Amino acid sequence: MDSGVKKFFLTALLTLQSLFATQGNAQQQIAAVSPHKGKIAQDISAGKVSLVFETVSYHIGGGYNNINPGIGFEYRLRDRFHVGAGIYRNSMEVPSVYALAGIETSGKKRIGFGAEAGIITGYNESIIPAAMPYLRLGSRNGRLNAKIDMLPPVPDLTPLVFTCQLRLRLR
Numbered sequence: 266m267d268s269g270v271k272k273f274f275l276t277a278l279l280t281l282q283s284l285f286a287t288q289g290n291a292q293q294q295i296a297a298v299s300p301h302k303g304k305i306a307q308d309i310s311a312g313k314v315s316l317v318f319e320t321v322s323y324h325i326g327g328g329y330n331n332i333n334p335g336i337g338f339e340y341r342l343r344d345r346f347h348v349g350a351g352i353y354r355n356s357m358e359v360p361s362v363y364a365l366a367g368i369e370t371s372g373k374k375r376i377g378f379g380a381e382a383g384i385i386t387g388y389n390e391s392i393i394p395a396a397m398p399y400l401r402l403g404s405r406n407g408r409l410n411a412k413i414d415m416l417p418p419v420p421d422l423t424p425l426v427f428t429c430q431l432r433l434r435l436r
Contacts (some may be wrong), residue, residue, distance in 0.1 A: 315339040318431040319353035325425040329356040345369055360386030369405055377401040408434050
């Protein structure tokens, strides 16, 4: 297994453990695998890091897989801007890896809107670009919210798709 993939999964496991461990202990464990000497732990404490759980999708047409488990991270750069990456089982029932950048409306409202753009692997092409708007249910600054993404149809690849992600803010 590639060392970058190993580091991603190790960081994911330690982050999940941090949900159940004491804050100081989890920060020490995360800092141990971080080349930034505790920067990840500091950002988690500041609420800049969120776990993103890929869940389900709904395709308008076709016989696609609608159960899409996966996990990812989002890192808040500024109040409205974020970057993210993750892995999930896509609608063709193969693993997909993604990286994205996004912008979102005010975190104080219970309903918000955003847009993300990035790249995804695991479909007919090796790497494809993607852009999608989304509806957020729940405060962006709250502990948990849901994102309903709308992926526009791509000719010869996929119909119109709606997906649901759960975003858990770590702090």
